[in-house]
Amino acid sequence: MKKSLLTLTLGGLGIGITEFVMMGLLPDIAKDLHISIPQAGHLISAYALGVVIGAPLLIVIAGSYPPKKILIVLMMMFTGFNALSAFAPDYSTMFIARLLAGLPHGAFFGVGSVVASRLADKGKEAQSVSLMFAGLTVANILGVPLGTYIGHNFSWRYTFVIIVIVGLITLLSLKYWMPAMPATKNRDLGKELNFFKLPESWLIILMIAIGTGGLFSWYSYIAPLLTEVSGFQASSITYILVIAGAGMMVGNFIGGRLADKFSPAKATITLLIAMSISLVIVHYVSSNQIMALVMTFVTGAIAFAAASPIQMLMINTAKGSEMLAASVSQASFNIGNALGAFLGGLPLLAGYDYTSPVAVGAVMALTGAAFAWMLIARGSRSAKFSYAKTASA
Incomplete structure (x- = not known):
């Protein structure tokens, strides 16, 4: 791996840990800050809202600066x-x-996607971009379980x-390995913002926001689900999150193959339906420890398999404003x-048990x-967007 690309992988690792480790630390943070677990869940929402605000805003503000400088400031x-957060x-x-x-x-991730494609050898642009997102996978397999273990056994503050x-x-x-690159010349911000005028863009945004919300309705409360319903010890959550991370890694690989073989839209709709079915199964089998472990792997795999097809949908829709679209996808x-x-x-909050968030996620x-x-x-009625075609068509 090129050192320049490794910098982006490291960034993805740090971002992945801070985003996903909160799910495993909810009971510890709630106890330390003297709040309820649902209140602690609002901290997950706070981070997500920060992404929503910052993704398009910072791209619009900083898009004219050299990419290396933008990445360092971010x-x-x-x-x-x-x-x-560590000292709050x-x-x-x-x-x-x-x-x-x-x-x-x-x-x-928006700037990193463009940088990775520029740094790539000819014909390997997609592989370079995937190396950046590999940091998220490593975070879920190693970083998040390690952070959860430290939070349970020492202090959640050490995790941060x-x-x-x-x-x-x-x-x-970034300072020593990322090469200097010129800023985007003749940037037309108005043309980039036309991305938001496309109905297709908003359909994808709604699809991502609501559809992937099903994953987080389950994953946000996975720690209390496994301890209160499945009957696992709190010390076991670390190892179970490794299972979830392994599922996500496998799913990420499968999703890329599906996006190449079938149209991204068809792959996405299939995977979202599969996610809904998987969450229904989780709702009913979580009291069985073996099935709970199996479905932790399966649900993680299905959820992350949708990432590649969804990203392809967004990029194909956003010709001329890919950097903005990539950040909006994250938002x-x-x-x-x-x-x-x-x-x-x-x-x-209404008094239902910890299987109820999973039912919400299925919907x-x-x-x-x-x-x-x-x-x-x-898309079937539009000559501009042909979502029924395969990626290679």
Whole structure:
């Protein structure tokens, strides 16, 4: 792997840990800050809302600067605000810190996608971009379980210290390994913003936000689901999250193959329906420990398999504004994060058990599939967007 691409992988690793480790730390943070678990779930929503705000805003503001400079500034923000999270004395401060920590997330991946394609050898652009997102996979297999273990056995604050260290390492690698690149010349911001005028763009945004929200309605409360319903010890959550991460890694690989073999839209609608079915099964079998473990792997795999087809849909729709679209895709994903955590917490506040967020997630995934169907139906009537074609067609 090129050192320049490794810098982007490291950035993806740090971002992946801070985004997903919260799901495993909810009971620990809730206890330390003297709040309920549903309230702690709002910290997940705060980060997601930060991504939604920061992704398009920072791209619009910084898009004319050299990519290396943008990435360094974004990683400085990421590191500083995660440091604030590590020392947050109360719920309000933690909420603000998580909101601010989410700001650079989508912009980093948006700029990083363009940088990775520029750094790639000819004909290997997609592979280079996938190396950046591989950081998210490593985060779910190693970083998140390790962070959860440290949070359970020592302090959740130490987990955020580790995230800060990853951020500092990423900053150094960006400074010394990332080559200087020229800023975008003759940038037409008005033309880029025309992306938001396309009905197809909004269908994809809704599909991502609501459909992937099904994943987060389950994953946001996976720790209490496994301890309170499945009967696992809190110390086992670390190892179970490794199973979830392994499923996500396998799913990411499968999703790429599906996106190449079938049309991205058809692959997406199939996977969202499969996610809905998987979550229904989780709802009914979580009291059985063996089935709970099996479905943790399967659900993680199905959820991440949808990532590649969805990203291809967004890129194919956003000709001429790919960087903005890539950041908006991340923003939409995190709207799903916020919606899933919030809507999944509502039945808990009403007194239902920890299988209820999973039922909410199943409905959200099915709704996302409906938006995918609408996109396909619209594309079949349009000469500009042919969503029924395969990626290679």
